[in-house]
Amino acid sequence: MSLRGVCACSTSPLAAAACDASYNRPMSEKPLVGVVMGSKSDYEVLSAAVEILRALEIPHEARVVSAHRTPDWLFEYAETARGRGLRVIIAGAGGAAHLPGMLAAKTLIPVLGVPVAATQLNGMDSLLSIVQMPKGVPVGTLAIGKPGAANAALLAAEILATGDAELYDRLAAWRAARTEEVMQQELP
Ligand code: RP5
Numbered sequence: 001m002s003l004r005g006v007c008a009c010s011t012s013p014l015a016a017a018a019c020d021a022s023y024n025r026p027m028s029e030k031p032l033v034g035v036v037m038g039s040k041s042d043y044e045v046l047s048a049a050v051e052i053l054r055a056l057e058i059p060h061e062a063r064v065v066s067a068h069r070t071p072d073w074l075f076e077y078a079e080t081a082r083g084r085g086l087r088v089i090i091a092g093a094g095g096a097a098h099l100p101g102m103l104a105a106k107t108l109i110p111v112l113g114v115p116v117a118a119t120q121l122n123g124m125d126s127l128l129s130i131v132q133m134p135k136g137v138p139v140g141t142l143a144i145g146k147p148g149a150a151n152a153a154l155l156a157a158e159i160l161a162t163g164d165a166e167l168y169d170r171l172a173a174w175r176a177a178r179t180e181e182v183m184q185q186e187l188p
Contacts, residue, residue: 031061033156034086036077036103038066038093042116046092048146049114052153056170058160065091067099074099078106088156091139092149094118097126100139110159112152113139 033053037046046062053060065074081089089107091100092114100113113130117123123144131141140155142148154171161168 029059030085031059032085032087032160033058033060033153034077034081034089035060035062035153036065036089036091036099037062037116038064038095038097038099039118040064041118042092042094045116045146046090046114046149048149049090049092049153049156052150052157056153056157056167056174058153058157058167065099065103067093067102068096071102074102075106078103081107081109088112088159090114090149090152090156092116092152093130094123094126097129100130100141101133101137104133104137104139111139112155113141114148114152115141115144117145 035046035049035053037043042064043062050060050062063077064070065077067074078089086109089103089109089111091103091111093099094116095118097113097115100111104111115123115126115130117126119125127141127144130139133139140152142152142155157167157171161171
């Protein structure tokens with residue numbers, strides 16, 4: 001079973017099921033960054049990553065991939081990611097948050113983990129789960145919630161920019177714009 005091209009909706013029953021929901025679609029013909037999350041409910045947080053990727057014109061896709069509810073789909077996603085051209089995976093999850101670690105276990109593409117506050121523990125459970133990967137299978141762990149999601153996208157951009165001069169320039173312009181915003185701030 002393989003995920004060929006943009007969306008394997010027609011080639012893989014698992015991918016087809018995942019593509020059925022309108023929120024769960026590839027957003028680019030040749031995505032370089034995969035943004036995945038354990039549930040549709042995580043999208044409010046992970047959308048901060050998608051916004052940055054859009055702003056930097058980085059081809060990306062967003063999918064729901066649940067480690068405990070769709071484990072076979074998770075394996076398929078990870079195993080086919082490199083062949084589809086993905087270079088970085090951003091993975092957000094709440095609770096036990098085993099999604100980033102399981103993806104990292106199944107691919108050598110860098111995985112950036114975003115803890116989502118989804119339980120009574122306000123994301124501490126997810127943070128500790130993601131950051132405490134045992135030695136040998138790394139997951140780059142970002143902050144809990146939207147700031148972490150946004151930074152995951154920026155870090156993905158920095159990784160890709162090491163081999164893409166035009167993206168480097170867009171990233172530099174984005175950073176300069178943030179500096180300018182602060183320099184223009186006036187206190188009441
Ligand atoms: C995790 O459980 C997801 O990543 C999400 O953060 C959390 C709650 O999922 P739902 O019950 O909203 O689907 O797997």
